[in-house]
Amino acid sequence: MAANAQTIETVEGLAGEYKYGFVTDIESELLPKGLSEDTVRFISAKKGEPQWMLDWRLRAYKAWLRMAKEKGEPGWAKVSYPEIDFQDIHYYSAPKKKTLKSLDEVDPELLATYEKLGIPLKEREILAGVAVDAVFDSVSVATTFKGKLKDLGIIFCSMSEAVREHPELVQKYLGSVVPVTDNFYATLNSAVFSDGSFVYVPPGVRCPMELSTYFRINEAKTGQFERTLIVVDKGAYVSYLEGCTAPMRDENQLHAAVVELVAMEDAEIRYATVQNWYPGDKNGKGGIYNFVTKRGACRGARSKISWTQVETGSAITWKYPSVILQGDDSVGEFYSVAVANNAQQADTGTKMIHMGKNSKSTIISKGISAGKAQNTYRGLVRVMPGAAGARNYSQCDSLLIGDRCGGHTVPYIEVKNRSAKVEHEATTSRISDDQLFYCRQRGLSEEDAVSTIVNGFCKEVLQKLPMEFAVEAQKLLGVSLEGSVG
Amino acid sequence: MLEIKNLHATVDGKDILRGIDLTIKAGEIHAIMGPNGSGKSTLSYVLAGRDGYNVTQGDILFNGQSLLNLEPEERAREGIFLAFQYPVEIPGVANATFLRSAVNAVRKHRGLADMDAMTFLKTAKAKMKQLQMDEKFLQRAVNQGFSGGEKKRNEVFQMAMLEPALAILDETDSGLDIDALKIVAEGVNALRSPERSAMVITHYQRLLDYIVPDVVHVLSKGRIIKTGGKELALELEAKGYADIVADAA
Ligand SMILES: Nc1ncnc2c1ncn2[C@@H]1O[C@H](COP(=O)(O)OP(=O)(O)OP(=O)(O)O)[C@@H](O)[C@H]1O
Ligand SMILES: [Mg+2]
Numbered sequence: 080m081a082a083n084a085q086t087i088e089t090v091e092g093l094a095g096e097y098k099y100g101f102v103t104d105i106e107s108e109l110l111p112k113g114l115s116e117d118t119v120r121f122i123s124a125k126k127g128e129p130q131w132m133l134d135w136r137l138r139a140y141k142a143w144l145r146m147a148k149e150k151g152e153p154g155w156a157k158v159s160y161p162e163i164d165f166q167d168i169h170y171y172s173a174p175k176k177k178t179l180k181s182l183d184e185v186d187p188e189l190l191a192t193y194e195k196l197g198i199p200l201k202e203r204e205i206l207a208g209v210a211v212d213a214v215f216d217s218v219s220v221a222t223t224f225k226g227k228l229k230d231l232g233i234i235f236c237s238m239s240e241a242v243r244e245h246p247e248l249v250q251k252y253l254g255s256v257v258p259v260t261d262n263f264y265a266t267l268n269s270a271v272f273s274d275g276s277f278v279y280v281p282p283g284v285r286c287p288m289e290l291s292t293y294f295r296i297n298e299a300k301t302g303q304f305e306r307t308l309i310v311v312d313k314g315a316y317v318s319y320l321e322g323c324t325a326p327m328r329d330e331n332q333l334h335a336a337v338v339e340l341v342a343m344e345d346a347e348i349r350y351a352t353v354q355n356w357y358p359g360d361k362n363g364k365g366g367i368y369n370f371v372t373k374r375g376a377c378r379g380a381r382s383k384i385s386w387t388q389v390e391t392g393s394a395i396t397w398k399y400p401s402v403i404l405q406g407d408d409s410v411g412e413f414y415s416v417a418v419a420n421n422a423q424q425a426d427t428g429t430k431m432i433h434m435g436k437n438s439k440s441t442i443i444s445k446g447i448s449a450g451k452a453q454n455t456y457r458g459l460v461r462v463m464p465g466a467a468g469a470r471n472y473s474q475c476d477s478l479l480i481g482d483r484c485g486g487h488t489v490p491y492i493e494v495k496n497r498s499a500k501v502e503h504e505a506t507t508s509r510i511s512d513d514q515l516f517y518c519r520q521r522g523l524s525e526e527d528a529v530s531t532i533v534n535g536f537c538k539e540v541l542q543k544l545p546m547e548f549a550v551e552a553q554k555l556l557g558v559s560l561e562g563s564v565g
Numbered sequence: 566m567l568e569i570k571n572l573h574a575t576v577d578g579k580d581i582l583r584g585i586d587l588t589i590k591a592g593e594i595h596a597i598m599g600p601n602g603s604g605k606s607t608l609s610y611v612l613a614g615r616d617g618y619n620v621t622q623g624d625i626l627f628n629g630q631s632l633l634n635l636e637p638e639e640r641a642r643e644g645i646f647l648a649f650q651y652p653v654e655i656p657g658v659a660n661a662t663f664l665r666s667a668v669n670a671v672r673k674h675r676g677l678a679d680m681d682a683m684t685f686l687k688t689a690k691a692k693m694k695q696l697q698m699d700e701k702f703l704q705r706a707v708n709q710g711f712s713g714g715e716k717k718r719n720e721v722f723q724m725a726m727l728e729p730a731l732a733i734l735d736e737t738d739s740g741l742d743i744d745a746l747k748i749v750a751e752g753v754n755a756l757r758s759p760e761r762s763a764m765v766i767t768h769y770q771r772l773l774d775y776i777v778p779d780v781v782h783v784l785s786k787g788r789i790i791k792t793g794g795k796e797l798a799l800e801l802e803a804k805g806y807a808d809i810v811a812d813a814a
Binding site: 513517518520522531534 | 615617637646649653656657658663666667723
């Protein structure tokens with residue numbers, strides 16, 4: 080309830096400016112632009128990686144070279160942008176002071192940045208029960224709360240640390256959900272990923288707090304290639320939150336992350352994202368290219384993976400968090416809000432691959448388009464021959480603001496088992512003058528009216544988010560739709 | 566309180582209001598009656614400042630200040646409330662959330678602090694009790710799936726929470742059963758005070774038995790063709806509009 084009032088304040092305070100558009104002045108170590116085998120070796124060496132990890136990266140790099148030569152970037156999504164020059168990007172950037180033992184050692188400038196971002200990193204936030212792994216450009220800065228988690232046998236650390244300290248787990252699961260050669264960007268990520276988060280929850284353990292990562296791209300002309308791997312063992316549970324911002328810059332920046340989730344028997348993973356990368360200016364100058372591969376595997380029977388995303392930022396979003404339902408009676412969920420305003424382009428959706436018997440999936444997608452933006456839901460529901468009794472329910476709603484934008488729904492349904500039940504519903508609506516006038520007659524400004532109506536439209540998804548995140552997401556929706564009417 | 570002077574307005578280029586003069590003093594209740602399509606709802610929209618309703622001549626003064634350059638939300642915050650003839654549905658937005666934003670927008674304008682959630686709930690529940698509305702309506706989406714009568718009652722509930730200086734009720738009695746009519750009328754009467762005024766648009770004199778007006782106007786083809794006391798409503802009920810409209814022509 081308070082969220083709306085806060086939305087109002089935020090909207091008024093920001094007057095349409097991208098709130099996270101500041102640049103932090105920190106000395107950083109920056110690898111010269113360009114991509115070659117040496118780049119890959121440099122990154123690997125910088126992180127003190129074992130040989131197997133370097134070999135893995137090099138395999139990916141070779142595969143990527145082949146892909147780049149044969150087909151280039153994927154062209155099937157409904158997005159358009161000039162070809163990316165992969166030699167014009169820095170593949171490694173890190174704040175200079177390193178090897179941190181505690182938060183006190185973190186660069187105060189950096190901590191100030193996190194404070195500006197509203198990330199819970201210090202003592203008082205720890206009270207709020209959030210453990211944060213903050214990734215700044217390419218390096219994981221500090222992971223709070225480790226000790227408490229350790230007592231429970233939960234591992235929550237940066238990917239680099241996991242490679243060094245838990246090689247058996249990383250080797251076993253890395254690339255097991257998103258294979259090295261899965262797609263162009265995932266393959267690139269496999270070669271040059273710089274950091275990210277790693278989580279392991281042992282059998283039967285319910286992680287007592289929300290784990291959270293905050294990504295920020297600070298350096299100009301930097302690509303961010305994080306790699307996240309979450310493995311939840313039998314009967315265990317974790318809820319994971321991810322937030323993203325980037326400073327305002329005129330040139331486009333590439334973000335090509337890979338997230339892999341593995342849920343064993345009776346395990347449950349909830350993964351929530353609030354993505355607010357810089358979307359570029361009104362005319363489409365600048366902004367983040369958000370080309371992300373996220374996939375979860377429900378390996379065990381009765382396992383459950385739930386993706387919730389609120390995508391308000393980025394110039395281009397290309398993202399399909401998916402679930403492979405291998406276990407019998409496993410459950411996959413996808414709840415999504417995607418906003419595209421001004422010149423933003425979003426092509427996002429999910430894939431639900433049913434393999435296990437009686438596996439169930441639910442897809443709720445809310446697409447909001449304003450300005451001259453294009454917003455596409457692209458989803459695949461595939462029921463394999465062995466998935467007797469599989470069920471899917473999909474609901475894709477588009478909301479249009481103004482008449483220059485577009486909302487598109489592209490569902491692919493492939494059913495190879497007769498006992499499966501797949502339902503798909505889609506609606507397109509517009510914010511009506513009647514609704515706007517009704518709200519304004521009650522005293523709400525036009526912008527608050529839009530924000531109120533949009534929040535109502537997204538309610539089913541927003542209520543899936545943890546409380547603090549839901550409030551943040553509501554604010555973001557208001558801010559990102561600033562100036563979309565009138 | 567409200568002074569309408571020689572008001573002309575067009576909708577989609579069509580002249581709908583063609584020279585309305587009307588003054589409502591503080592504390593007064595005026596009833597507006599008139600045939601279908603005579604311009605009653607249009608008048609209410611023009612007063613509330615709806616886009617697309619263009620004033621081509623005349624002026625509207627509210628407490629001495631012209632409303633013509635004010636946005637709808639500014640007029641609302643100044644204390645003008647319109648109970649819609651056809652209340653609008655807003656899917657997914659809880660009635661309570663919506664109304665609290667509205668209450669706080671008005672409070673902010675008056676330099677008051679936000680009403681906190683607890684106080685809001687307490688006040689809302691008390692008002693709902695008066696209107697014999699189920700508290701469940703607080704959590705339901707604004708007007709969504711409400712019956713015709715429930716929507717009307719919800720309008721009166723919002724009005725009770727916002728305590729407007731000038732309430733415009735556009736056929737709030739249509740679609741209400743007899744008991745509901747009494748309850749809603751009591752809701753309106755509860756707001757009656759020397760500082761508040763109301764404009765009650767209705768087709769039925771029955772409502773005016775409960776909300777007794779100081780003045781009754783008859784609107785026809787965008788003009789006020791007759792003004793009288795409460796007895797004018799009775800006369801209309803008995804004879805219809807034909808004679809008056811013929812006299813005016
Ligand atoms: N957008 C529009 N374009 C053209 N004509 C319009 C438009 N909106 C309203 N009108 C016309 O204006 C006239 C007045 O309409 P209005 O709704 O104000 O009547 P009313 O007195 O409220 O009628 P009722 O008693 O049926 O509610 C009608 O003839 C109506 O058709
Ligand atoms: Mg009417």
